[in-house]
Amino acid sequence: MHMNVKKCVIPDCAMGSWLQVTADQLINCRLEEVTLETECANCTISSPIGDIPGGINGSVSHNLVTIVWKESLREVQQCKLKLVETGIARRYLTNNSEIERIRDVEQQLDFVYNTTNKEYCNSSEKSYKQVIGMDKVILRLHSLTDTNAHLSKPLEEDIEKIADIIRAEISGAAHSQYARDRTSDGKKGVAREIRALQCENRVLAHKTAIATAQHRGWLAASYLNLPTCRKLIATGESISVSQCSPKNSTIxxxxxxxxxxxxxxxxxxxxxxxxxxxxxxxxxxxxxxxxxxxxxxxxxxxxxxxxxxxxxx
Incomplete structure (x- = not known):
């Protein structure tokens, strides 16, 4: 006996199953425990949603996410060094032997620091220097003979990078220091040029007086703004002043x-x-x-x- 059989092909995405019900699920709220980090009571707070400005207490909301914390649960950890910035800078001496300054021209940053070496956070190195005017900011300096020495200088593996907001605050303060130093350097440069020009003028006035006094002593005295009735007498490169007494005469x-x-x-x-x-x-x-x-x-x-x-x- 021959029978006709029809075969039906059902796609995998449409495969059914017995005794199952499909339904949608909506999550209205989810609670998750996170860790927040900050350097001090009013410093920037690092969180999974980004950096939170310091001074905010209790909670903060961002893009339908709310973070709530309690100050009583704050845990104080041991001191830990974090990397802010690296670069090549020039070293400048000051009138005070205990204070120096470095300038990163490329990043336009200036740091004024104490030359005394100190140890921080129980580190193995004692070559850190305290930055003046910036709390909790220190420097580690390496003397370089060329740029290749800087590129091959390894950083400590246990030093973490600091939060972006804190880095911006430190960079902003260092850039302000850079602007002040550039203005001060400009004023000092102008003062040096003025002093050099004044010195050149005095030398020129001296030479002019000597040259003029060879033939006209009264005129040379007037060039030097000497009082009336003073006359210069030149002998080689030396000059003597002759003082006369004024007398009124009818000519x-x-x-x-x-x-x-x-x-x-x-x-x-x-x-x-x-x-x-x-x-x-x-x-x-x-x-x-x-x-x-x-x-x-x-x-x-x-x-x-x-x-x-x-x-x-």
Whole structure:
């Protein structure tokens, strides 16, 4: 006898089973125990949902997750070192032998620290230095001859990295120190340049006075702002000061073939305008005379000071 048999293929995803009921399940709340870590009472708290700002007590919520804790359950652990930052920095000395400064130009960070070596957290090394102005922040310095020495320098395996917020706070304080130091260095640099310029000016004034005093002692004295009636007398690179006594005199004028000539008895004014010299009918030319370092011209039977038309700054 022949029979026709139909075969039905049921996909695996649609395979049924006897005596089972499928239903959805909704979780409204789940309670889980977690561990929170902080460095101090008001320091940043490290949690599974991220860093929690310090100063928050009792609970905090973030993205439908609420963390609740009790201060009475806080456990104090032993001191433990955590890594904040590594880098290559330049070392700067200060006027105080017990205080130094390092600068990381790449990260724009400055740290001022005490040069005394101390031991922290019962570590095997005693080469840590306390950062001034930053509590619980210390430095471990290695003197390098080149950058390769830094790259091959291994860090301690038991040193953990610090929380991001705490790292940002420390970096922010170090960057503020960097900005203050850069401003201070700039002011000191300007002061050094001013002192160097003043020194150059004094040297130039000294050389100018010596050179001028070789021929015009009264003019050289005025360059150095010496009191009136002081005259420089140059002998080689040495200068002596001659002090004279002022005396008021009435000067007459004699007209010669060379023009008006100031005259006082058998003398006339010297070219420097402060002392007398033997009279010569053609001592002065072109109607100009130097009287006490001031140019004068002759007009209407009198000598008048010349008012400059162009003043050079």
């Amino acid at each position: 007459t004028t004699e007209i010669t073939s060379c023009g008006p000539q100031p005259k006082l008895g058998d003398y006339t004014l010297d070219t420097e305008g402060w002392e007398l010299t033997p009279y010569n009918p053609c001592y002065w030319h072109k109607n100009f005379v130097n009287i006490n370092d001031r140019a004068h011209f002759y007009k209407n039977s009198s000598w008048h000071p010349i008012v400059p038309g162009v003043i050079i700054q």
